[in-house]
Amino acid sequence: MDNDSATYHLGELLLNHKLDRDSHIEAIALLTPLAEQWWTDALFLLGKAHEDGLGTRRHLPTALSYYRLAAIDPAPYHLARVNDLSTKMGEYEKEQADSLYQQFLTQHPISQSQQASIDLTHGLRLLHEDDRGRCHPREAIPYLERAALTGENLALEPLHQACTELGQRVDAAIWAQIALEDKFYFLPTGEMEISLASLKQGFSEAEQALFEHRLDERRAEIAANLSAASNNTP
Numbered sequence: 124m125d126n127d128s129a130t131y132h133l134g135e136l137l138l139n140h141k142l143d144r145d146s147h148i149e150a151i152a153l154l155t156p157l158a159e160q161w162w163t164d165a166l167f168l169l170g171k172a173h174e175d176g177l178g179t180r181r182h183l184p185t186a187l188s189y190y191r192l193a194a195i196d197p198a199p200y201h202l203a204r205v206n207d208l209s210t211k212m213g214e215y216e217k218e219q220a221d222s223l224y225q226q227f228l229t230q231h232p233i234s235q236s237q238q239a240s241i242d243l244t245h246g247l248r249l250l251h252e253d254d255r256g257r258c259h260p261r262e263a264i265p266y267l268e269r270a271a272l273t274g275e276n277l278a279l280e281p282l283h284q285a286c287t288e289l290g291q292r293v294d295a296a297i298w299a300q301i302a303l304e305d306k307f308y309f310l311p312t313g314e315m316e317i318s319l320a321s322l323k324q325g326f327s328e329a330e331q332a333l334f335e336h337r338l339d340e341r342r343a344e345i346a347a348n349l350s351a352a353s354n355n356t357p
Contacts, residue, residue: 138168154168159231185223260285273349293337
């Protein structure tokens with residue numbers, strides 16, 4: 124039914140849980156269009172297919188190029204695979220991998236919306252507990268901000284949350300205000316309104332002035348990015 128998520132999971136199952144070559148070839152056929160749309164986990168699985176020779180010939184430079192493309196989303200397992208495979212390869216193979224990497228970027232340039240989605244994914248990852256039970260809201264904010272400023276409205280509430288946790292009251296209020304103004308904001312529980320009112324009530328005159336100035340800047344940047352994205356749409 125042209126559901127990309129279902130297509131990805133089917134490709135993953137065929138690649139990882141089937142033993143016959145025909146299933147692996149089908150998996151590659153399913154995952155390749157998703158990889159070209161910058162599904163980074165699809166890129167990662169194509170790297171695995173070429174590293175292990177599943178449905179295709181084993182070719183480490185191609186595998187490394189796919190792993191590097193996947194690592195544009197800097198998930199720990201993406202970065203670890205790039206590092207682990209790189210240590211096993213000679214300079215000539217690495218040069219081949221770099222050439223394939225650049226070729227993919229030329230043929231399938233990443234769009235603003237695709238980069239925003241990747242930034243959102245990593246920002247949310249940093250907000251949640253890692254394998255050591257730690258969260259990293261300070262590191263999450265730059266990724267979430269980039270996503271929000273390019274129109275990814277799902278970044279707005281996590282941004283408000285991260286800024287609130289870190290005591291960044293002005294920024295927390297800005298993202299709450301923008302979330303409430305966004306016509307696609309779909310969680311009108313009342314909590315955001317209450318949080319915004321509480322934050323603004325505690326502002327000094329200087330904080331209120333800073334809030335208004337930064338809010339205007341963020342609104343203008345979002346509008347400019349959305350306009351640019353619209354103009355670049357075929």
